[in-house]
Amino acid sequence: MKKLVLVFLIFLNGCVSLHSPYPEGYEGPSALVASSENRVDGSTVQIFYLEKVNQKLIVNSMGASRGATQGQGFSFTSQLIETAVPAIEATFTIVGATAHAAPIQSLFSDNLIVRGDITFTPEPHEEYIVKGVLNSEYSAVWIENKETGEIVNKKIEETQVK
Template sequence: MKVRNAIAGGVRACVMLAVAATLTACATRTPLLPDNYAGPTAVLKDSADMLSMSKADMYYAANINAVDVDNVRFATRRASEGRGALMLLQKVERRIPATPVKVEIVARTAYAMPIMAVTGTVYQVKGKVEFTPERDKSYVVRGKLGPSYSAVWIEEEAGGTMVGEKIEVNGSAELGFLDK
């Protein structure tokens, strides 16, 4: 009887977690710039390295000036739902003001199916970078993830010049079981 109750409790907890994750994934994001914004802008793009048909290292903006923004991780998750182990990597870019900005950037290993992340290795490094984008220029979030060194940064798309600071982890940036 105790085992049955424990299993039922575990199933309930899993269902509640799944519902919460689904509702979170459906949440709408506040637009970074209003539709009628007429000020100078630049473009900030996310990037990714496909490691297999079901795994990628993603480098993206999580929020800009404290506003959560859509990014390659969530766009790819939405596009890949219902496709099993096939990941459909999405390109994501957004207009940003050509004024001083504070961007939370993330480098993270992502899988097509959540269970693959639980059983696989997930590296992550994140931090905030401040820079002033130049009008009409394009910038890209880039990174590197590995067992002994991980980093994420923003660079000008045309010349590859880094802007702001590089967020680095010397040593392991592997997430623990409960952090995945």
């Protein structure tokens, strides 16, 4: 049942409006938040990305990668996006999720996902990256400073009980 809900949500995602991460009229400095991946094989990838800013869905690496992969059979093409965000306090929804080249693979594979919100103020002109780990026992996603590796705020963690 969980797999059918995931497939339904993938198709439903095409009906959603995307927003700018900037508040209307903002003219201040910005920072960058990049996505990352862990390639499992040629058709399966774990993507760690910024999904929302202040609860508003933005253009993200999962959507861009799905678009780039469409029609390529079992070959997954990653599109890792760097998102410019305002250097003001905001709530960032970050995600770590398994992505497959062909939707049918979702029915026969582990589809791991971890999602959560982190509130912080990006430093002007700094670069950050969303990183994570996904496996059947423990999954986590976090934002870290790209240069120093320092984790911003906290990790979003999930432990699977067997």
